[in-house]
Amino acid sequence: METFLAVQEPLAASGVAEYGWLLIALPLFGAAVLLLGGRRTNAWGHLLGCATVIAAFVYGLALFLSMTGMPADERVRELHLFDWIPVNALNVEFGLRIDPLSMVFVLLITGVGALIHIYSVGYMSHDQAGRTGADNTERRRFFAYLNLFVGAMLILVLGNSFVTLYLGWEGVGLASYLLIAFWQHRPAAATAAKKAFLMNRVGDVGLALAIFLMFAELGTTQYTEVFARAGEMPTGVLLAIALLLLLGACGKSGQFPLQAWLPDAMEGPTPVSALIHAATMVTAGVYLIARSNPIYNLTEDGRLVVTIIGALTLLIGAIIGCAYDDIKKVLAYSTVSQIGYMILAVGLGPAGYALGIFHLLTHGFFKAGLFLGAGSVMHGMNDEVNMRRFGGLAKHMPITFVTFGLGYLALIGFPFLSGYFSKDEIVAAAFAQEGWRGWVFGGAAALGAALTAFYMTRLMLMTFFGEKRWKGQKSADGREYHPHESPASMTVPMIVLAFGSVFGGVLLYSGDRLLGWLEPSLGAVAHAEGGALPHSVIPFLVVGLSAVGVLLAWLLVGRRPVPATAPAQVSFPVRAARADLYGNALNETLFARPGTWLTRALVYVDNRGVDGLVNGIAALLGGSSGRLRRAQTGFVRSYALSILGGAVLLTAALLMVRFT
């Protein structure tokens, strides 16, 4: 397995690629205009926001098409823009790396981003208080942040050094923070934003330390040089870098043990959940590990840790997803779980990098579609998120139902929909590991598939089928529910994404289109033979397990009436799942409470010890000052005496020094 993949030397960008900076500049320009232009841009700001992202997508598409015309070994290009940090030993150039991997992300980010921008035009037309078109300022702010996010995310994936990546990494963190707290007057949103920011900081520290280590060992942070010379680093350092990068990935991608912020982030507006917290930003961790593949190729231990984290997270996310009644939170935990699959895949090394990216793409389609569908449901239901108040919505929102349903089928891996191809491949690759690893990781991935089918079916049943539990009820703001289909600006993106959910997998998979395309960046996919289970069995196993999940869900949820309030008397596993498998409690006990104690102790020391010392000295000085002051009597005679005394002392001292 330890075949070192040749790192392809990038060529200088030419042709269409020479204008690659446009990709970043366009959305950032939009953000700048909207943020600096103030109220004057209220009326047309959202249209500019959409236009810049659509333009970036069109350009990205042209760039992509120009690249498909090139031979595979010329597809890795670098575009030098300017010297960013030219300081003595550290020389960071700001440049773009335009290669198959970054192009995949560019298309995903601008494509899904453009759809979600369009969707937001409809979604933001009445804000969460139900005021129609009440607040154009809010809408402008929202689109400014969305543009900022797209720009930062493109810097992240297009940068040609780890420092540039870090810039984008922090940029998306900022955009995410701003957008989660978009309704900052709601305490829950403000808290969720803070939580996301802080937990991401933990991961960012890991990423920063990894970059420092690279610089300390190799004196550079450019991808080309780091990857070409990764082998020069001692094994220990290499492992440390791999683990620190993983820590960064865990923070951004909501992986164990930093997963707790992602579900809370659903406090943000739904398009944000779809764009940032499902389709794009949270997959940055997968990108980071896939991009750093030359480093991970060299450290098997590092990869093993990645796989363990992935497997653990995919189970945690799926289990918790089964217990929640909040539609967005279920989808959020589903995201955690699906990213767990991707991390698991990239942890498998050369066999899995491309598979991780494959699942990332298909997931981007169907999860964005699912979130937009959820948003559409909420839009028609007075922003209600509790599924126990839904039911029987299929008739009232037919388009939403169909598109959501297709996304659902894609997610649970219904044969020949997009999720089927990508997830099966990952499960197969996991089973193909040697020895115990095949069984453990393959088993986890397969079990995850069953759980996914269960919680998603439960969600479908509670939302679209069964009795209309919302009849006669009133929402929190005292209005009755009048479910209705959403406007075209919302349904069209959903339809587009539904197409992606259905056909994306087969399009990308057939003829190894995607895997072959990614080869210049990630190396050839090593199809491992042997392992725990033969490759041909996997599809049947996964589909079978999914069917079991669906059936269970139907037996437990579909056949019986759903209580309008969550039952309190439940078994331990449900209680544990409802409590996020005690993830928050764990954080609370392990970090928050000791942190509070430490702070209190330090405050005590500061108040009593440090302040006491300082105040004591101050009192001493002040007291002596007050006493000495009395010597300043104002009488010339005493001043003259003091001068005489000083002169006598001084002269006496001089003579003593000389004659003793």
Place this chain on the structure above:
Amino acid sequence: MFQATLGSQDVAQSAVNIPEIDWQAISPVVVVFVAACLSVLVEAFLPRERRWSVQVTLSLLTVVVAGLALGLYVNSDAVVGTGGITVAGQAVPLFSADYPALFLWGTLLALSFGALLLIADRSVDGGAFASPVPPAPGGDPVQYQAPGRQTEVFPLALFALGGMMVFLAANDLLTMFVALEVLSLPLYLMCGLARRRRLISQESAVKYFLLGAFSSAFFLYGLALLYGYAGSVRLVDIAAATAGTDRPETLLYAGFGLLVVGLLFKASIGPFHAWTPDVYQGAPTPVTAFMAACTKVAAFGAILRVLTLAFEASSWEWRGVLWAVAIVSMLIGAVLGLTQTDMKRMIAYSSIAHAGFLLVGAIAMTEDGLSGTMFYLLAYGFTTLAAFGIITLVRDGNGEATHLSQWAGLAKRSPLVAVTFAFLLLALAGIPMTSGFMGKLAVFSAAIADGMAPLVVVALLASAIAAFFYLRVIVLMYFSEPAQDGPTVSVPGAFTTAAITLGVVVTLLLGVLPAFALDWASVGGFVS
């Protein structure tokens, strides 16, 4: 007729050793003295109503011309740094325009330009000076305001400036003593010229005069003892005498001690500082600015010259004593400043602490110590000048409002004045990006390089203590509620604005780009 009395040319030549005078080198001093004399004539012969404008023009022009003369000389083709007034047959000039003297002359001229601007400003409340007319019988002597304006302050200031320039350039103790008196006597008078609060002003003048005369006596006594020791009052001769071993050293050290007391008094170094707060408080604020900025330069110029030229060889013996003096001065300034409630007194104590810091550099006895001390003088002079300029602006019905409590909440009413003053206080405290920091850095690093690390530690502690009272004023201005019927801030006249701007700009410039001034200060040392 004069020659006839003496009998013949030959007699005159043998009796008077005509010194060789490098006129260009001493031209700045000549300009100042000639103008001072002119200024007296103006005072005597011009009608009262025209005097003010003529005096202002004359004195400012004098300083500018003297500065130009200095600049011309420094940039001329002549060999710079060795000129002056040299007695035939002696290697070292009697009165030396060497590099330190030139640098400090430039400093003095620039500072006195600023101080003269403050003195000349009449836009605020008619100016700070009154003609010395006694109060009418039965009036309130404390709040008495003298009528009319006076212009004697200008010739006095010019004479004082001339005396300072000679004082720091004299290589001979007698010349130095004469210069000391020339600079001191006008200052005593200037302190008593305040138009408001005349009693405290006159009290300060008398105090300053009595104590100044007292310390002059010390200086003179020390001079006499040193003459007894070395047989000469020339600094180089004293230095040569200390190299020998056959003389009574009691005379040397007693003489040194008494001489130094006279110098330390002028520089307001503790424990010879007692006059400083009273005089700084009582004198008209523009005069205080002049004293605080210029007198310090002159006194430290003389201290540096005397210590380096005459007593370097015996520095091992006296250094410990001056260490103690520096420590006492720094601690007195810093600690006593903590409990002051009057702005001018507070700055006075600050100046005592700064004098201690300066002494640290002066006793380093290295090239860096010399240049660092001179840089510090330049930096401190401009900062303190601008600070006093600001103090003239904050006023209430009884003139300047100098009580600290009256400054509470000033930032709310006059943000510009508050931010300027805050900046100057930070400079006095020695915060980076200000000249105060660079000055302390230069002086303290020179001291450490010369093995005086413990002294520097004490100096840093004193700086920390002193920072408290500077910052307290900033806190007061920014974070306190304004006092009821507090003082108003007058709109400064053009002169005061120019002086404050000059001080602030130099403070910032020396804090950000100190290299050029440090280069000037370190071109060369004393000629011996």
